[in-house]
Amino acid sequence: MAILKDEKTYKWEYEYIGGSSRVKITKGEDIAHLHELDPKMWTVLSCPVTGLEIDEKSLKYMDGDGDGKLRINDVVACSQWITSVLKDSDLLLQGKDEIDLDQINTENETGKKLYNSAKQILKNLGKEGNRISIADTADITAIFAKTRFNGDGIITDTSSENEQDKAAITAAVTHVGSAMDRSGAQGVGAEQIEAFYKNLADYVAWKESAVEAPFGDKTDKVIEAYNTLNAKVKDFFMRSELAAFSPESTNSLGIQTSRIEAISAENLSGKTEEIASYPLAHITGKAEIDLTAPINPAWVSAFNLIKECALENGKITLTPADWSAIGEKFAAYVAWKNAKAGACVEPLGMEAIKEFLAQDRKAELLKLAAEDLALKEEAENIENVDKFLHIFRDFYKLLKNFVTLHDFYDRSIRAIFQSGTLIIDQRECNFCMKVVDMAKHNAAVASCGMYLLYCDCTTKSQPGKITIVAAVTVGDIGEFSVGKNGIYYDNEGREWDAVITKIVENPISISQAFWSPYKRMSTAIENLINKSAADKDAKMMAKATENINALPTTAENAKVANADAKTAAAPPFDIAKFAGIFAAIGMAVGMIATALSEIFTKLFDLSWWKIILVVISVMLFISGPAMVMAWMKLRRRNIAPLLNANGWAVNATSKISIPFGETLTEMAKYPKLNLKDPYARKGLPTWKKWMYSIMMLIIALTTLWLTNCFSWANLPSPLFNNTENIEVVETQESTEEAVSQTEATDSVADEAAQ
Numbered sequence: 001m002a003i004l005k006d007e008k009t010y011k012w013e014y015e016y017i018g019g020s021s022r023v024k025i026t027k028g029e030d031i032a033h034l035h036e037l038d039p040k041m042w043t044v045l046s047c048p049v050t051g052l053e054i055d056e057k058s059l060k061y062m063d064g065d066g067d068g069k070l071r072i073n074d075v076v077a078c079s080q081w082i083t084s085v086l087k088d089s090d091l092l093l094q095g096k097d098e099i100d101l102d103q104i105n106t107e108n109e110t111g112k113k114l115y116n117s118a119k120q121i122l123k124n125l126g127k128e129g130n131r132i133s134i135a136d137t138a139d140i141t142a143i144f145a146k147t148r149f150n151g152d153g154i155i156t157d158t159s160s161e162n163e164q165d166k167a168a169i170t171a172a173v174t175h176v177g178s179a180m181d182r183s184g185a186q187g188v189g190a191e192q193i194e195a196f197y198k199n200l201a202d203y204v205a206w207k208e209s210a211v212e213a214p215f216g217d218k219t220d221k222v223i224e225a226y227n228t229l230n231a232k233v234k235d236f237f238m239r240s241e242l243a244a245f246s247p248e249s250t251n252s253l254g255i256q257t258s259r260i261e262a263i264s265a266e267n268l269s270g271k272t273e274e275i276a277s278y279p280l281a282h283i284t285g286k287a288e289i290d291l292t293a294p295i296n297p298a299w300v301s302a303f304n305l306i307k308e309c310a311l312e313n314g315k316i317t318l319t320p321a322d323w324s325a326i327g328e329k330f331a332a333y334v335a336w337k338n339a340k341a342g343a344c345v346e347p348l349g350m351e352a353i354k355e356f357l358a359q360d361r362k363a364e365l366l367k368l369a370a371e372d373l374a375l376k377e378e379a380e381n382i383e384n385v386d387k388f389l390h391i392f393r394d395f396y397k398l399l400k401n402f403v404t405l406h407d408f409y410d411r412s413i414r415a416i417f418q419s420g421t422l423i424i425d426q427r428e429c430n431f432c433m434k435v436v437d438m439a440k441h442n443a444a445v446a447s448c449g450m451y452l453l454y455c456d457c458t459t460k461s462q463p464g465k466i467t468i469v470a471a472v473t474v475g476d477i478g479e480f481s482v483g484k485n486g487i488y489y490d491n492e493g494r495e496w497d498a499v500i501t502k503i504v505e506n507p508i509s510i511s512q513a514f515w516s517p518y519k520r521m522s523t524a525i526e527n528l529i530n531k532s533a534a535d536k537d538a539k540m541m542a543k544a545t546e547n548i549n550a551l552p553t554t555a556e557n558a559k560v561a562n563a564d565a566k567t568a569a570a571p572p573f574d575i576a577k578f579a580g581i582f583a584a585i586g587m588a589v590g591m592i593a594t595a596l597s598e599i600f601t602k603l604f605d606l607s608w609w610k611i612i613l614v615v616i617s618v619m620l621f622i623s624g625p626a627m628v629m630a631w632m633k634l635r636r637r638n639i640a641p642l643l644n645a646n647g648w649a650v651n652a653t654s655k656i657s658i659p660f661g662e663t664l665t666e667m668a669k670y671p672k673l674n675l676k677d678p679y680a681r682k683g684l685p686t687w688k689k690w691m692y693s694i695m696m697l698i699i700a701l702t703t704l705w706l707t708n709c710f711s712w713a714n715l716p717s718p719l720f721n722n723t724e725n726i727e728v729v730e731t732q733e734s735t736e737e738a739v740s741q742t743e744a745t746d747s748v749a750d751e752a753a754q
Contacts, residue, residue: 010036015404019638019655022404028089031399034079039072044402045649046071051434052416053491058394061387069647075402082391085111097393098133114388117381134393137386144182144379149372151379154179156187159368168361171352172196175345182379190369196345197362200353203342207350211336214329215309222309223330225302229280230327232299236280236289237320243285254283272298289318405654408639411663414491417643422455422470422498424486425478426668429453431639432488435467436646444641445504449633450656452504453480457488457496468498469642472508473661507633634658 010033013024023041025031039045046069049059062078063070083089087105101118105111118132124143125136137143144150148159157166169188172178176196178186188196213219243250255278263271276298281289291311295303310326311318345353400406401416408415414430422429435441435454445452451472458465468488472480480503488498635657640650656664708717 012037017409018405018653019657020652022406022652025396025399025403025406026093028083028086028092031079031092031396032083032089034399034403035076037403040651042072042402043404043650043652043654044643045651047402047649048436048647051436051646053414053419054394054397054416055390058390059398061390062395062398070398070402075398078391078395079399081110082388082395084108085114085388086392092392092396095393095396097135097389098131099389099392101130101132113381114385117378118385120378121382121385132385132389134386134389137382137389140182140383140386143382144184149375150182151372151375151377152182153189153369153373153376154181154187155189155365155368155372156181156183156185158183158185159187159372160364162361162364164359164361165364165368168196168356168359168365171345171348171356175199175347188365188369190366193362193365193369197357199342199345200357201342203345203353204350204357206336206339206341209336211333213333218305218309219330219333222305223334225305226310226326226330228302229299229306232280233289233318233323234320236283237287237323239279239283240285240287243283244287247285250283250285253279255279287320291316291318408654409660417646417648418491419468420488420490422453422468422486422488424453424470424484424498424500425480427472427475427478428666429470429472429664430666431471431473431664432468433642433646435469438467440645441469441642444645448504448639448641449506449637450504450639451477451506451508453500454502454504455486455488455498456501457498459494459496461494466496467501471656472665473637473656474665475508475667477505477508506637507629634661637661 012030013026014021015024016022020043022043023030023037049063049068049070050056052059059070060066062074064074064077082092085105085108086092087103091099091103101115104115104118106115121136121143122129122132127136155169157169160166160169172188172192172195173186176188176192176199178192179189181187215222239253243253259274259278263274268275275296278296278298280296280299280303281293284290291307306326310329311322315322342353348356397407397416401408405415407413408418417433418431419434420432422432438454441454453470453472455468455470456465457468480500482500482503484500486498486500488496490496635655637656639654639656640652643650643654705715706717706719708719
């Protein structure tokens, strides 16, 4: 339904938080005029009624259409209803769970009903005074426990003072069925009363139309035995007729000796089913059962009962006609038994049933149920008091998280979507949300721009597990990794074991971004070293394995191998080849030293402050791009994608600025203390420290001198010419000459060998 009106004349106040302008809800008048607020100005368009840190009962009361979602129309309708029954709408801002009944607007029809119902509740509970709270309405059963009528149309044995009425109600509850009364007791309504007296009358009528039992007190047992044997007897007659038609098949239609022999060695008491499958009696080809002949042991008990009760004395055969006649004898009796009515009241006994009918309290009981139902509206108004008190307490809290996200940006309280606190890696993450649908979160996290930890949480006090997402907004990446454990505290103070299951990496802070390139380079170098070491180790192990597998397996093979090794001529030492290698290495070292010399020479030509600027510039050149990217991402951090993944419809940007983000995560802070590690390595004596320091300084200065770094101070390196610049071309020429000399030497050596 369209509740929002076109006219918008109310003067709203605004604030700017979370990167967006928002309406301020600061007084009851604002709540009363919510229907005039443009929907485009609402921060949230809808939210679920479950999984939030607010009384779920309150949200369900606010959900007018009961679809599990709170939408703008639901909130507006609720605002109009709650403000219409209050004299002072500003009371909503207090969020109290009780109210003085004098604050209810009795000039309003709904308010008047609420007032009267609230008075009735206090009276039913035996409470004095004029204040009512949620605790008073929490237990509807307690409210109606001492009342005679409560508007649900259900009467109990306390609804009447007449003993006959009480007895009839108790009997109906026991034998026909019951309904739960608002008082919590079991009672009956008009439906159960009608059913009770109908069953009484039907049972008496059925009982009075009884058919005589054909076999006396054993009739039911005989009928049961007949039904048990019926198929088996008919099977016998059919086999007998078939044997008469084909005499040669008589033996195969009868009891086969082979089947008995197959089980004869076993315990026959456990073969009842097998024996029962044999024919009822011996097949002779006559369509009759010889009553003097043996009967299949599995059926003899039932058959003897039929012989005793249903057959004439002295009868020696049983024909198909005789068998059918037995069934006809009890057909009428069975039909009467099957037509039994009022069986549910049979346990009362015939005498009690007739007494209830003679007393005939049906009309009186129906009248009591009608009187109770006449108070339905009043009783429903009593439930409306509970609704009123829940909305009175929680509505303003909802508005601060729906019309605006004021609670989220007010660090003194928590938003209704913040579920608790995660303690991990010496950090307290205060922005934690429950995850409703992980698939939706996987699709949404890319646009939120935050460093997120997804954790599975379990506790002994609650079954199952919950999944939360926590934002890290302060510090470095630290030791976060999938599988790391932490502790999660929900808003009720319960402690949960938390395990990281997924990490969404984004910049945490500018300082973390500054050092990130160096950490990446360090990690890359470490990985490269590890990979190189692993490769060399693998090659060494492969070579060792190959050598072991290639070892001679016999002494003869070993002798042959040694002889071959002796006949193989060792290659001559090639001095020219090694001279070329050393020349190339010397050239490379010289070029590197020259380059370093040039760099340090130019660097030390600068003033000290220029050197500092150069160092800063180099660091900014390396870290600058990462810092710029981090700054841009940190400015775009937004909680809206996370809320949308949990079923919210967020209508406005909800950013987390850098200063605000610093309030969402707290780092551990220790006081400045002079503490000593009892297991720390003992330090060196002072004189050794000075000696080592001086030695390191001498080594460093010597290295700088040998690399010609002090040429600017007229301290040239003995490894270099006095000329400041060494032409690379000359070096290349000398290298070419050395190579040509090496080639000449190699050719001479080859000729000598030939």
